[in-house]
Amino acid sequence: MSEVKADYSLYLVTDRKMLRARDLGQSIELAIQGGVTLVQLREKSVSTREFLELAIRIKEITDHYHIPLIINDRLDIALAIDAAGLHVGQDDFPMLKARELLGPRKIIGVSASTLAEALLAQQQGADYLGVGAVFSTSTKTDASEVSLKQLEVIKQSVTIPVVAIGGINDKNLKQVLATGIDGVSVVSAILAKADILEAAKQLREIIR
């Protein structure tokens, strides 16, 4: 684990496809104003240069609001912009290597869809777990499904924060929160909405 504490309660993961013509920076700013506590920048189909330039721009916004910015998968981008941390999936950087290269002052989150993956990630020093997909999702089609019961078992088996991910929205959020997890990760429930500020506020209100 790192030395960094963070509020994982309303964790936004970006997906520019959801935004149609809207600007990512402006959308993130509205989401933060609505109550998002942490932002993960996720880009899968851009050049390194484009990812870097986008990350620099987004970090100016998250820094302004004192919100941690986590980079998905790309440790080089996280290092280059001095991001708050890195999120790694099971096909990304191995946790131990990521910690070795990032040091103890960066947050490292790991995706887990089984109890075994969750326990291993915790043992290797992950700061938090992204567990899902708890509901089916159009964003990450490769994510295995995790039932709310399994989510609860994982939460009770680890000591690090657990963030639920996958298809979470204003309608099913209470069910997810009932498992006792530390936060929810959302994409479309904020970024696909016409009123991003209001969508984030509504989720924030349910979490309170």
Added chain:
Amino acid sequence: MSEVKADYSLYLVTDRKMLRARDLGQSIELAIQGGVTLVQLREKSVSTREFLELAIRIKEITDHYHIPLIINDRLDIALAIDAAGLHVGQDDFPMLKARELLGPRKIIGVSASTLAEALLAQQQGADYLGVGAVFSTSTKTDASEVSLKQLEVIKQSVTIPVVAIGGINDKNLKQVLATGIDGVSVVSAILAKADILEAAKQLREIIR
């Protein structure tokens, strides 16, 4: 510039598509036995984990033969395996940021297709330039064309090593060498050949 000296004379850039069913590690080993002096691992469509695992395996081979291994684009992979260096294109990491993160003991090469790009890369501390494409190529379809005359002008305008790239093979190699450049970068002229060892030896012989 870094503190590292390297022999750029016969510089192999990998492309697994060229190999059909053959193993990349074995193919690189044959190419080195045939006279390749430097290897760049270039992977554009794999997960981070897959790239990392491949890079670890290839580095065992290049280390065994004391051949520098350069990673294309992915600074995180270069750091993770302690590669000899990184090659960046104009859409990849900016040179200055790459040097800041890699330090003075790593080779950094930059792709350049104009004199302006070449001079800027040298000024920013590049160790060598990859200049091309000097002939049309199926490997990098986005590369701008650089005439042999332009290649010669670039070579005469910089003090760092210039490696010519793009469609170079046993038939046109002498023309390219006549421009005075320090090395040639090849992909298909070695990896697409049935006898990789022999193909590398023939190129090596022409360079001698």
